Amino acid sequence: MRQRLLDATVECLVERGWSGTSTTLVSERAGVSRGAQLHHFPSKSALVLAAVEHLADVRGVELREAAAALPSGDRRTRAVLGVLADHFTSPVFTAALELWVAARTDPELHEAVGPLEQRIGRETHRWAVELLGVDEARPGVRELVQATLDLVRGLGLATTITDDTRRRARILDEWARVLDDRFQAGADRP
Amino acid sequence: MRQRLLDATVECLVERGWSGTSTTLVSERAGVSRGAQLHHFPSKSALVLAAVEHLADVRGVELREAAAALPSGDRRTRAVLGVLADHFTSPVFTAALELWVAARTDPELHEAVGPLEQRIGRETHRWAVELLGVDEARPGVRELVQATLDLVRGLGLATTITDDTRRRARILDEWARVLDDRFQAGADRP
Numbered sequence: 001m002r003q004r005l006l007d008a009t010v011e012c013l014v015e016r017g018w019s020g021t022s023t024t025l026v027s028e029r030a031g032v033s034r035g036a037q038l039h040h041f042p043s044k045s046a047l048v049l050a051a052v053e054h055l056a057d058v059r060g061v062e063l064r065e066a067a068a069a070l071p072s073g074d075r076r077t078r079a080v081l082g083v084l085a086d087h088f089t090s091p092v093f094t095a096a097l098e099l100w101v102a103a104r105t106d107p108e109l110h111e112a113v114g115p116l117e118q119r120i121g122r123e124t125h126r127w128a129v130e131l132l133g134v135d136e137a138r139p140g141v142r143e144l145v146q147a148t149l150d151l152v153r154g155l156g157l158a159t160t161i162t163d164d165t166r167r168r169a170r171i172l173d174e175w176a177r178v179l180d181d182r183f184q185a186g187a188d189r190p
Numbered sequence: 191m192r193q194r195l196l197d198a199t200v201e202c203l204v205e206r207g208w209s210g211t212s213t214t215l216v217s218e219r220a221g222v223s224r225g226a227q228l229h230h231f232p233s234k235s236a237l238v239l240a241a242v243e244h245l246a247d248v249r250g251v252e253l254r255e256a257a258a259a260l261p262s263g264d265r266r267t268r269a270v271l272g273v274l275a276d277h278f279t280s281p282v283f284t285a286a287l288e289l290w291v292a293a294r295t296d297p298e299l300h301e302a303v304g305p306l307e308q309r310i311g312r313e314t315h316r317w318a319v320e321l322l323g324v325d326e327a328r329p330g331v332r333e334l335v336q337a338t339l340d341l342v343r344g345l346g347l348a349t350t351i352t353d354d355t356r357r358r359a360r361i362l363d364e365w366a367r368v369l370d371d372r373f374q375a376g377a378d379r380p
Contacts, residue, residue, distance in 0.1 A: 155340050
């Protein structure tokens with residue numbers, strides 16, 4: 001039942017946005033009574049936070065599966081960027097975006113979103129470092145991985161208004177060449 | 191009076207977000223009667239769109255002023271990135287973000303925001319190419335300029351939840367080194 005509520009919340013956020021999402025709508029969509037819902041999640045904030053956290057965990061599992069299928073060698077960097085970009089243009093990003101923007105002007109929500117966002121950010125960073133097979137002790141590497149994550153976040157935001165799949169692919173092609181250059185491909189890559 | 195309404199709208203968007211912004215609140219803040227407001231802007235969508243467009247124009251003037259003060263030579267790329275990052279962490283970005291996210295789930299708003307966003311995007315791109323003094327006919331240059339704008343958009347989104355000024359500065363330092371490398375600094379720079 002908890003699972004159904006969380007899935008329905010994410011669907012609502014993606015389809016109707018933060019302001020169009022209500023606990024009533026979620027309980028109807030999930031086929032769960034209001035009482036049962038309030039028992040699990042006493043407020044809209046609690047429900048949405050749990051949903052985004054849950055989705056981040058699910059997405060983490062998907063990322064690990066995608067990682068297992070990545071090629072090694074020359075095509076690896078571009079393939080990693082592809083997986084990252086898919087992540088930041090997926091419903092989990094859209095739902096998180098709704099949450100972030102709402103949290104900006106809602107102090108109670110902001111207090112809860114901050115730590116969640118930091119945890120997800122750290123995990124994604126660690127994951128990117130591992131997949132790219134780079135050594136953060138080398139100068140500039142940490143910043144380039146961070147820049148890569150900010151780049152795909154920016155691409156994700158751009159895609160919420162206009163579908164720009166082709167533009168995105170060309171940018172990622174070029175960025176993969178830059179990263180391979182900077183990381184001196186081959187030295188410490190899987 | 192039009193000007194006062196637009197300024198009040200941006201202030202409302204930044205302080206209270208899209209859902210917390212109402213035409214009543216804006217007319218009160220601007221000290222303008224409801225009738226006069228409705229005469230200028232018949233709906234909330236019309237008001238907010240005009241406000242973001244107005245702000246983008248104001249910001250364009252500020253960007254041109256900042257551009258005039260940019261250094262030439264070695265420090266130029268980093269300085270251009272600084273101006274761009276300031277732009278994407280300013281109230282105009284915050285107001286635009288509220289509008290973009292609201293437009294995602296509001297078909298009427300989406301129809302109007304799409305063209306506005308494309309116009310602003312094209313202008314910002316042209317401006318970045320000019321300031322960086324690069325030649326888009328060379329392979330990869332166009333994609334790197336686009337990547338730069340997506341990067342600063344991502345940095346802008348990150349900063350809405352946590353202030354990360356120091357992290358941002360380190361990323362921009364490294365990004366400037368990448369661009370100078372790829373653009374082969376000096377050849378066709380101002």
